[in-house]
Amino acid sequence: MAEIVNLRQARKQKARDEKLRAAEQNRALHGRSKAEKERDRIAADKSEKFVAGHRRE
Template identity: 70%
Template sequence: MGDVVNLRQARKQKARTEKERLAEQNRALYGRSKVDRQRDRLTADKAEKFIAGHHRETPGNRDDK
């Protein structure tokens, strides 16, 4: 015979697990310091400028039309 499961307790445990998963996801997204965010933004901007600076412009491929 199978184990008896209290559905109320199972439902509450499932809700706790989901809440913890969401909390961990938010910690990963928003748990960074201001300095870390600025450093990552500066690195991304520097890479973007580097790529844009090395972009070859062809006569048929102009953005200012």
């Protein structure tokens, strides 16, 4: 015999699974490693210091 399933709960679980799958794809596309974030932060700090050092007063 087939298992009895609550359709409301099944729909909600399906929606949760789809959201998790989409989130996983977004993490793969848009996520950055800790090293990449650190490299970008260092580059931004360096450029800010360069600009600050060449300002007129």
